[in-house]
Amino acid sequence: MSGFKAGFLWGGAVAAHQLEGGWQEGGKGVSVADVMTAGAHGVPREITAGVLPGKNYPNHEAIDFYHRYKDDIKLFAELGFKCFRTSIAWTRIFPNGDEQTPNEAGLQFYDDLFDECLKYGIEPVVTLSHFEMPYHLVTEYGGWRNRKLIDFFVRFAKVAFERYQHKVKYWMTFNEINNQANFHEDFAPFTNSGLKYQPNEDREPVMYQAAHYELVASALAVKAAREINPSLQIGCMIAMCPVYPLTCAPDDMMMAMNAMHRRYWFTDVHVRGKYPQHLLNYFARRGFELDITDADRAALAQGCVDYIGFSYYMSFATKATADNPRFDYDETQSLVSNPYVQKSDWGWQIDPVGLRYSLNWFWDHYQLPLFIVENGFGAIDVQESDGSVNDQYRIDYLAAHIREMKKAVEEDGVDLMGYTPWGCIDLVSAGTGEMKKRYGFIYVDKDNDGKGTLARSKKKSFGWYQQVIASNGENL
Numbered sequence: 001m002s003g004f005k006a007g008f009l010w011g012g013a014v015a016a017h018q019l020e021g022g023w024q025e026g027g028k029g030v031s032v033a034d035v036m037t038a039g040a041h042g043v044p045r046e047i048t049a050g051v052l053p054g055k056n057y058p059n060h061e062a063i064d065f066y067h068r069y070k071d072d073i074k075l076f077a078e079l080g081f082k083c084f085r086t087s088i089a090w091t092r093i094f095p096n097g098d099e100q101t102p103n104e105a106g107l108q109f110y111d112d113l114f115d116e117c118l119k120y121g122i123e124p125v126v127t128l129s130h131f132e133m134p135y136h137l138v139t140e141y142g143g144w145r146n147r148k149l150i151d152f153f154v155r156f157a158k159v160a161f162e163r164y165q166h167k168v169k170y171w172m173t174f175n176e177i178n179n180q181a182n183f184h185e186d187f188a189p190f191t192n193s194g195l196k197y198q199p200n201e202d203r204e205p206v207m208y209q210a211a212h213y214e215l216v217a218s219a220l221a222v223k224a225a226r227e228i229n230p231s232l233q234i235g236c237m238i239a240m241c242p243v244y245p246l247t248c249a250p251d252d253m254m255m256a257m258n259a260m261h262r263r264y265w266f267t268d269v270h271v272r273g274k275y276p277q278h279l280l281n282y283f284a285r286r287g288f289e290l291d292i293t294d295a296d297r298a299a300l301a302q303g304c305v306d307y308i309g310f311s312y313y314m315s316f317a318t319k320a321t322a323d324n325p326r327f328d329y330d331e332t333q334s335l336v337s338n339p340y341v342q343k344s345d346w347g348w349q350i351d352p353v354g355l356r357y358s359l360n361w362f363w364d365h366y367q368l369p370l371f372i373v374e375n376g377f378g379a380i381d382v383q384e385s386d387g388s389v390n391d392q393y394r395i396d397y398l399a400a401h402i403r404e405m406k407k408a409v410e411e412d413g414v415d416l417m418g419y420t421p422w423g424c425i426d427l428v429s430a431g432t433g434e435m436k437k438r439y440g441f442i443y444v445d446k447d448n449d450g451k452g453t454l455a456r457s458k459k460k461s462f463g464w465y466q467q468v469i470a471s472n473g474e475n476l
């Protein structure tokens with residue numbers, strides 16, 4: 001076997017809240033992304049109590065894709081995209097999240113957007129919930145700590161499947177559902193699940209409860225999709241940062257194994273339709289009493305995903321410590337720097353081999369088709385006086401990752417569906433809210449303060465990626 005399979009889904013990935021802007025257009029409601037200010041590396045984004053005057057909310061305008069999508073998709077077509085991964089902003093369809101009937105203007109926007117893609121033979125790949133749930137569900141229901149959200153999400157999912165079933169085949173339910181394993185920080189619980197914690201609240205069981213409701217909602221959505229149209233393919237979406245042991249000391253290995261358990265059990269539930277025993281034992285040891293019903297267990301078993309979508313940016317490393325004999329993993333405490341790899345300006349460890357390892361890890365565990373739906377290099381780009389951007393470092397990063405991806409396919413035999421590098425057009429960073437953390441092949445003239453013309457231009461990597469796609473990954 002050599003090369004990527006015919007019909008390999010080369011493309012690019014974005015999320016609605018990070019590029020659309022138009023935050024109040026077409027009847028859209030306020031999302032969790034709309035109440036987050038801009039931060040920076042080491043400066044967390046502030047989550048404000050609603051939209052407050054005088055604050056900088058970078059997602060409100062983003063890169064104005066809402067009004068410019070036709071020109072942008074034309075550029076994607078020029079790149080040769082076979083697919084384009086975006087999300088549907090839940091708040092365009094159900095502005096508050098708890099309405100009975102959807103907002104037609106929002107539905108029409110995505111009809112037009114998907115038609116524009118299909119006009120060029122670009123297949124839309126759609127995430128239903130990508131860090132942009134209705135803010136109303138946070139203030140009125142406490143986010144995903146409330147079981148009622150299952151019905152709201154499933155209603156939204158069904159509306160989307162019914163409406164777009166003939167335009168969109170590939171779907172994902174919850175973006176990077178496992179980010180919230182990092183529950184001591186405020187970012188992931190809020191963006192994944194709309195969770196705001198009380199000062200002394202025991203965060204961990206709340207996270208498990210919210211994740212459980214999401215997994216049930218995801219499974220019910222999968223089931224609904226099959227009833228609506230059996231040709232739809234529904235995947236999960238996992239943030240894969242494989243956790244390596246710092247050394248080959250057996251205790252370091254056990255620490256890494258437990259870290260993998262705590263970060264990736266979400267995949268077990270999505271794929272196998274039940275909880276792994278190690279996690280049930282952990283709940284028992286910690287005395288977590290979660291609301292998991294027999295009906296939930298039945299739903300999970302009936303809603304297993306068709307494929308595994310995942311993001312890959314970096315690997316992690318960990319080590320055992322004397323004060324942690326059970327090897328419990330706490331993402332804010334347990335990670336150490338890997339001395340064998342370089343880091344980006346934002347401290348993300350650059351590890352192309354880790355992508356091959358991750359593909360094999362998923363394949364060995366689950367034997368489901370895999371789809372790399374995010375990968376990329378967030379960097380500071382400098383626009384020269386002639387407007388060009390020489391982003392050779394981005395080409396180097398992506399080429400190195402594609403080489404490893406190829407080995408996983410050709411040498412190791414994993415079943416890989418496609419590859420959509422993140423932020424194919426510059427957009428607002430999720431983690432920091434910055435514009436200057438750029439990923440694109442297409443430069444967007446806008447800075448961290450929101451200034452700029454929003455003009456689009458091609459970076460050096462644009463021509464490079466065009467060749468990669470045209471040669472089905474041979475020309476790197």
Ligand code: P53
Nearest residue numbers: 015175176239313378428429430431432437
């Ligand atoms: P930014 C953390 C770790 C790995 C991926 O991230 C992550 C995060 C959250 O920041 O998020 C994904 O913009 C996410 C995208 C996001 C992208 O990675 O912080 O699915 O929404 O933009 C890159 O550099």
